Amino acid sequence: MRDLDPAATSVELTRRMCDIQSVSGGERELADAIERALAPFAHLEVLRDGDAIVARTNLGRGSRVVIAGHIDTVPVNENLPTRFEEHDGRDYLWGRGTVDMKAGCAVHLKLAAELVSPAVDVTWIWYDHEEVSAALNGLGRLADRHPELLHGDFAVLGEPTAAEVEGGCNGTLRVILRTRGVRAHSARAWVGRNAIHGLADALRLLAEYEPASVEVDGLVYRESLSAVGIAGGIAGNVVPDAAELAINYRFAPDKSARDAEQHLRELFQGYDLTVDDAAEGARPGLDHPLAERFLAAVNATAKPKYGWTDVARFSALGIPAVNYGPGDPLKAHADDERVAVDEIVSCERGLRTWLSGS
Structure with missing residues (x-):
């Protein structure tokens, strides 16, 4: 049984959290350690749902903010235990989970324990199953089972942003285009109809498509439309009678998933199109005044988040939310995943300043 000591530095807490492996589905040991670490603090009400831990103050403040992060990681690939490294004059903590996103979770744990009387009431959430199917997502489960626990006026998700602020997020839509043909021997291809060739116009449209840049609430979100998979073919000497093309559309948050679907149906008229996956931006x-104070406290200018994150779950509940956490997102899931130590310190300082009202 390994324990977490909130009195340790946020950098040391990050190291200890990462060294407790918590690949999606195996979060129990880390969730237990977080729950034990928070139990002694009388200013926190600590609740648990599966391997999601919620700790909140109930001070009767005029506003409540929610600060959340997921504790699971993608599989380890010879990148644990953690170690410290130096690159180009900066100190890094190397290892699985350092970026995505245990550094943020460690900062949250330390501040949850130490901020006995914050200027706003705070709900801290450490949740499970973010790196797998959306149906298993611990934050989604909390929203379904205990929506009152996610109530707040503003939310911060500790996704890696290199200690910058990224507001909102693009939505994502994945569709499948299907074509039908007539199977034939490839030596007599003229008596068949090639379903793969039937995708040619769709591929041309994708190659020529110019994605939009859309301004939403002062941030410019760049969209993208990409083929992400293609399948077809029976054998090396058979003209195929069926083919599929998977397309991913990352759409700006001025659109709903339904709007995005309609756009693709108009673009790919004549094709059999089905929606395979969709998530709102x-x-x-x-x-929001809390957001304005947050940006001032962390001394940041907000940027758009092009990828999808769980801020969308807060948005669906009517809660504005931003991404803010240590770590270069390009290093998330990488075998050389590593977080700059100064970014951990910066995020702790920024959140502490904001929540303290100083």
């Missing part, structure tokens, strides 16, 4: 909500 999230507007940044940076005009």
Whole structure:
């Protein structure tokens, strides 16, 4: 049984959290350690749902903020235990989970324990199963089972942003285009109809498509439309009678998933199109007074989040949310995953300043 000591530095807490492996589905040991670490603090009400831990203050403040992060990681690939490294004059903590996103979770744990009387009430959430199917997502489960626990006026998700602020997020839609043909021997191809060739117009449209850049609440979100998979073919001497093309559309948060679907149906008219997966985007909500104070406290200018994150779950509940955490997102899931030590310290300082009202 390994324990976490909130009195340790946030850098040391990050190291200890990462060394407790918690690949999706195996979060129990880390969730237990977080729950034990928070149990002694009388200013926190600590609750648990599966391997999601919720700790909240109930001070009767005029506003409540929610600060959340997921504790699971993608599989380890010879990148644990953690170690410290130096690159180009900066100190890094190397290892699985350092970026995505235990550094943020460690900062949250330390501040949850130490901020006995924050200027706003705070709900801290450490949740499971973010790196797998959306149906298993611990934050989604909390939203379904205990929506009152996610209530707040503003939310911060500790996704890696290199200690910058990224507001809202693009939505994502994945569709499948299907074509039908007539199977034939490839030596007599003219008596068949090649279903793979039937995708040619769709591939041309994708190659020529110019994605939009859309301004939403002062941030410019760049969209993208990409083929992400293609399948077809029976054998090396058979003209195929069926083919599929998977397309991913990352759409700006001024659109709903339904709007995005309609756009693709108009673009790919004549094709058999079915929706394979969809997730709404999230507007940044940076005009909220709490958001304005947050940006001032962390001394940041907000940028758009092009990828999808769980801020969309808060947005669906009517809660404006931003991404803010240590770590270069390009190192998330990488075998050389590593977080800059100064970014951990910076995020702790920024959140502490904001929540303290100083």
